[in-house]
Amino acid sequence: MSDRADAEAPGSARTNARRDIDEVHLRGASPATVRGALADGDPLPGTAGFAGAVDGRLVRDALGRQPVFTEADDHDTWSFDPAALSDPDPVPAGHARDSEGDERVWRLPDPDPATDERAAVRAVREAVRGAIDEVPTEGLAVAFSGGVDSAALAARLDAPLYVAGFPDSHDVDAARTAAAKLDRELRVVELTHGDIERAVPEVAAATGRTDAMAVSIALPLYLVAKRAAADGFDRLAVGQGADELFGGYAKVARAPEDERVAADTVRGARREVVGTLPDQLERDVLALRAAGVEPVAPLLSDRVVAAALDLPGELLVTARGERKWALRLAVREWVPDPVAFREKKAVQYGSLVSRELDRLARQAGFKRRMDDHVERYVDSLR
Known part of the structure; x- marks a missing residue:
């Protein structure tokens, strides 16, 4: 599985393309923390969010605080940056993804309300x-x-x-x-x-x-x-x-x-x-x-x-x-x-x-009577 996460600089993901997923590339937590959270199903293991590769799978924390993507038709090619992929597909929050597909591994707790x-x-x-x-x-x-x-x-x-x-x-x-x-x-x-x-x-x-x-x-x-x-x-x-x-x-x-x-x-x-x-x-x-x-x-x-x-x-x-x-x-x-x-x-x-974005769109000829006139204006600037 390759990681095309960063810019084309020395040591970047593009430079190190085709890196195997088992060579851990993880943001926001240590591999040990993520492995522990996977083992016990803990959705809140004391981090501020994480995503990346651990033990043959891509993971994304329960709230999706760190995004990670694969090619839509090739889960073995992945990146933290969707622009590095031709057809990026985000790993859903709380899931692990491998070549076989996605598995829900964490859900946010739903505790009873505090009484004090x-x-x-x-x-x-x-x-x-x-x-x-x-x-x-x-x-x-x-x-x-x-x-x-x-x-x-x-x-x-x-x-x-x-x-x-x-x-x-x-x-x-x-x-x-x-x-x-x-x-x-x-x-x-x-x-x-x-x-x-x-x-x-x-x-x-x-x-x-x-x-x-x-x-x-x-x-x-x-x-x-x-x-x-x-x-x-x-x-x-x-x-x-x-x-x-x-x-x-x-x-x-x-x-x-x-x-x-x-x-x-x-x-x-x-x-x-x-x-x-x-x-x-x-x-x-x-x-x-x-x-x-x-x-x-x-x-x-x-x-x-x-x-x-x-x-x-x-x-x-x-x-x-x-x-x-x-x-x-x-x-x-x-x-x-x-x-x-x-x-x-x-x-x-x-x-x-x-x-002001709406005003710019109308000034450019994209009137409010048009469906999604601001989105059409954004597309025109691209």
């Missing part, structure tokens, strides 16, 4: 704090939008903060306000239409996505990462996973009335959106790597995932509709309340990238 709310919040606090404090800061920057997720990282990591958005965007304003409350310097990446036009084909090529939602989410991440990489940083701390794990979506808060979820409880709806993480993380990881940085996601570490899955529904969304309640209570120990309890827009809207 104070203890549950304390467990979240200890997990989040521990995961963040273990992050080395050499070569690290922080993607910072001013919300509770990125503020939890920024307040504990001695690393520069970056935000991307159009000059009048909510994210830039929120990040400036929050950075001031944290007494931290903020580096603002003010976006222009030219930035978007140049980045769109790069993001589409890196992620393999052209739909409007995927591209508009990936663009601000990519452009923040590009600036951080240009400034000499090779790792970017991100708050990915908090909305899914801690009940940050409106459709979760409105369950079961919201038709976008099938579940009839907040906890059930939360589990549904956690199930979307592998696909989302694949997009984000590939975009960030294409920009020249390696993502670091402390809020997706196994210890945080385990603490979040234990939460009762009322600590995800309160009776008053306040979302991510346990996370907000947990991090107020080191994040000022005006930041910890601030509601924030999704990145594609808070940065105004979604609005």
Whole structure:
């Protein structure tokens, strides 16, 4: 089985093509840890996600935090980078793949909700704090939008903060306000239409996505990462996973009335959106790597995932509709309340990238009356 994972540089996967899978090539965990997790079926063995080759099989962790791919018709040829393959097929999260096909080897636990709310919040606090404090800061920057997720990282990591958005965007304003409350310097990446036009084909090529939602989410991440990489940083701390794990979506808060979820409880709806993480993380990881940085996601570490899955529904969304309640209570120990309890827009809207991408598409002749007009515009730039 070959590994065509990296660029054509000395020691890269292309240079070392046709490497046998039994010569372990693994990201995010040691072979011993993965072998132990396979042996006992533990989906959360104390990592922040992993993928790669172990003992004749490709594996990808239960949340899909590290993507890995094979050729669709040749499972013996694989890569961490889909661009290195002619027809890449992702290994599903929680699976092992060999030449015979895929096998489900891990499933996320589905514990009964904790009954002691104070203890549950304390467990979240200890997990989040521990995961963040273990992050080395050499070569690290922080993607910072001013919300509770990125503020939890920024307040504990001695690393520069970056935000991307159009000059009048909510994210830039929120990040400036929050950075001031944290007494931290903020580096603002003010976006222009030219930035978007140049980045769109790069993001589409890196992620393999052209739909409007995927591209508009990936663009601000990519452009923040590009600036951080240009400034000499090779790792970017991100708050990915908090909305899914801690009940940050409106459709979760409105369950079961919201038709976008099938579940009839907040906890059930939360589990549904956690199930979307592998696909989302694949997009984000590939975009960030294409920009020249390696993502670091402390809020997706196994210890945080385990603490979040234990939460009762009322600590995800309160009776008053306040979302991510346990996370907000947990991090107020080191994040000022005006930041910890601030509601924030999704990145594609808070940065105004979604609005301006739509505007560029219409200016290029792709009108809203056309089906998938933004996607057609993205394809035209490729």
